[in-house]
Amino acid sequence: MISLILSESSLELMPLQLKHHPSVISHARKLGKRPSEILLDNSWHFAAMKGIDNEIKRGRPDLVHFSILEATTIPLYLQNKIKLYVHTLDDKVISFGQNVHIPKSYHRFEGVIEKLYQEKKIITKNNDVLLEIEKKTFPKLIEDINPSKIIGFSTKGTKSTYEKIAKNIPENACIIIGGFQKGHFSDSIENKITELFSIGDESFEGHVVIARMLYEYEKTIFM
Incomplete structure (x- = not known):
């Protein structure tokens, strides 16, 4: 089994310093929730987010949703040959059980x-998680997984192709994909990556990247 981590993902509840902003209060009221209970989303909270730390990496939960759907609707996941984790920019880690079906509707x-975020766990009637x-740093997550190789993707990496990379992914490897819109991995992430690759000149x-990389990897084990 290999692991896939969406690192520094743009997924967080409303930061305390923004919860009193008019755009946040208005949006929360429409949802019938408190500001502290809703996700930060620059589609609604763009004005509130101006100037916050790591602004370009935050407020895009929709991109995280796309990535999760790509990773959990393929044979590799359905046959329990990949383990998915979402590591957030504020050092939370979401772990996925087997054959978890994430809603396709963003809302x-x-x-x-x-x-x-409120309940910490979502379980079935049979108590399956x-x-x-949970609160966890990226280095601690890597320590827990203990992968044989850590493969990352960035425009700063060595140029290669999905096919070449897939052929050299060993059992128990870990693939790291950024879960943010713009920017590069933080040093704490990049320092843990053993092989950093770039696919083409575009970002x-x-x-x-998940769809193409995992498809090529599936070809090496299913075909």
């Missing part, structure tokens, strides 16, 4: 994640 996904969130969104 339903948003509700599930907000519930997860579907999703769990692709995470869900595109």
Whole structure:
């Protein structure tokens, strides 16, 4: 089994310093929730987010949703040959149980994640854990996984192709994809990556890289 980590993902509840902003209060009121219970989303909170730390990496939970859907709707995941983790920019880690079906509707996904933040776990009637969130740094997550190789994707990496990379992914490897819109991995992330690759001269969104990389990897083990 290999692991996939969406690192520094743009997924967080409303920061305390923004919860009194008019755009945040208005949006929370429309949802019938408190500001502290909703996800930060620059589609609604753009004005509130201006100037906050790591602004370009925050407020895009929709991109995280796309990436999760790409990773959990393929044979590799459905046959339990990949383990998915979402590491957030504020050092939370969401772990996924086996064959978890994430809502395809973003608004339903948003509700599930907000519930997860409140309850810490989402379980079935049989007490099987579907999703769990906990405070954990990226280095600690890597320590827990203990992968044989850590492969990352960045425009700063060595140029290669999905096909070449896929052929050299060993059992128990870990693939790192940025879960943010713009920018590069922080030093604490990049320092843990053993092989950093670039695919082409353009910067692709995470869900595109996931779809193409995992498809090529599936070809090496299923075909």
